[in-house]
Amino acid sequence: MTCTELLNARLTKDRSRAQQLLQAGELVAVPTETVYGLAADASNPDAVAKIFTAKQRPANHPLIVHLSKLEQLDNWAENIPPAAYKLVSKFWPGPLTLLLQKARHVSSLITGGRQSIALRMPEHPLLLELLSQINMAVAAPSANLHKKLSPVRAEQVMESMQGRLAAVLDGGPCRFGIESTIIDLRQRPFKLLRSGPLTRKELEEVLEELVLLPIVHDVAIPGNMADHYQPRTPLLVCKLTQLSELCMKYREKKVMILRWSKVETLSSDLALTCHEIFSMPQDKNSYAALLYDTLHSVDGSGFDLILLEQPPQTEEWLDVNDRLQRATYKRAIE
Numbered sequence: 001m002t003c004t005e006l007l008n009a010r011l012t013k014d015r016s017r018a019q020q021l022l023q024a025g026e027l028v029a030v031p032t033e034t035v036y037g038l039a040a041d042a043s044n045p046d047a048v049a050k051i052f053t054a055k056q057r058p059a060n061h062p063l064i065v066h067l068s069k070l071e072q073l074d075n076w077a078e079n080i081p082p083a084a085y086k087l088v089s090k091f092w093p094g095p096l097t098l099l100l101q102k103a104r105h106v107s108s109l110i111t112g113g114r115q116s117i118a119l120r121m122p123e124h125p126l127l128l129e130l131l132s133q134i135n136m137a138v139a140a141p142s143a144n145l146h147k148k149l150s151p152v153r154a155e156q157v158m159e160s161m162q163g164r165l166a167a168v169l170d171g172g173p174c175r176f177g178i179e180s181t182i183i184d185l186r187q188r189p190f191k192l193l194r195s196g197p198l199t200r201k202e203l204e205e206v207l208e209e210l211v212l213l214p215i216v217h218d219v220a221i222p223g224n225m226a227d228h229y230q231p232r233t234p235l236l237v238c239k240l241t242q243l244s245e246l247c248m249k250y251r252e253k254k255v256m257i258l259r260w261s262k263v264e265t266l267s268s269d270l271a272l273t274c275h276e277i278f279s280m281p282q283d284k285n286s287y288a289a290l291l292y293d294t295l296h297s298v299d300g301s302g303f304d305l306i307l308l309e310q311p312p313q314t315e316e317w318l319d320v321n322d323r324l325q326r327a328t329y330k331r332a333i334e
């Protein structure tokens, strides 16, 4: 058990402390524009090994390496196709992870024994400054225990990971609130491995070629599993038309209802229950930015069940629907 320090990313002395800890091979949770990452010096195998222990993550689940300068790309990948440069010149720093062929020297600890490597440059300016000053790339999965919800605030990292890492660097809430888009550029047609804030359309426009969508829940990559991203409170996703019935079915329970549509179709039966209703934002980006944050706060408020009204089933909402499918409770509600 380590005593975890809470550092403030806006303070120079706290950023220096985070640098010092990373250079000493310790784990530091860092803010990014997507979710908080559990960072370790990617060139130090002992430091990288600590990530797996702290997260209770199986060793064959590969990690994303986070760069702070474009020149670092060649240190980590080989046979980089021109398409990679097209994408990074438009989207880095930003919520896009590239899957490329790994450079020979890269430890298989990072890649889960694979020949591929996932690379991204995060957009948080204070993190970029901190990393580029010490010329370090960090391996960083989301800073949560294996299969649990990704944290989007420093307090959420503290709550679930305190004692398992040296420090948490508080850089405020994450702007996107959902994990980066991952695209595999190793062979054509290019394909999305994980949907995220950047859509297939945005990538296709820059690449000027087709990108395949992920087959949800069926991508054979350890770490991309059907039961990831789960809140502690059981969550059921349902259509608007099923909401009233489910509210009545679980009337004895303390239920949080997360609505998307604005129409007032819930019956007055609700008044007989101890359910609470929270309206989620209408537009996709605001919804995604609030999703994990809302689930974290429901988890901390003693609810028995979350009933979530399914948001639109369009491609724009692919990342939200992907995470919701994985967050859904897979057993019977008692």
Ligand code: TXA
Residues within 6 Å of the ligand: 032, 034, 035, 036, 037, 038, 061, 062, 063, 064, 097, 099, 111, 114, 116, 117, 118, 122, 140, 141, 142, 143, 178, 179, 180, 182, 193, 194, 221, 222, 223, 224
């Ligand atoms: O937004 C993000 O990407 C966040 C922040 C912290 O950067 N990171 C993140 O990391 O979501 P993690 O470890 O929770 O998810 C990484 C995903 C996993 O699904 C993993 O299987 C995939 O990336 N991945 C990493 N390296 C890979 C590889 N070599 N081949 C295939 N998939 C890989």
Ligand code: MG
Residues within 6 Å of the ligand: 141, 142, 150
């Ligand atoms: Mg994760």
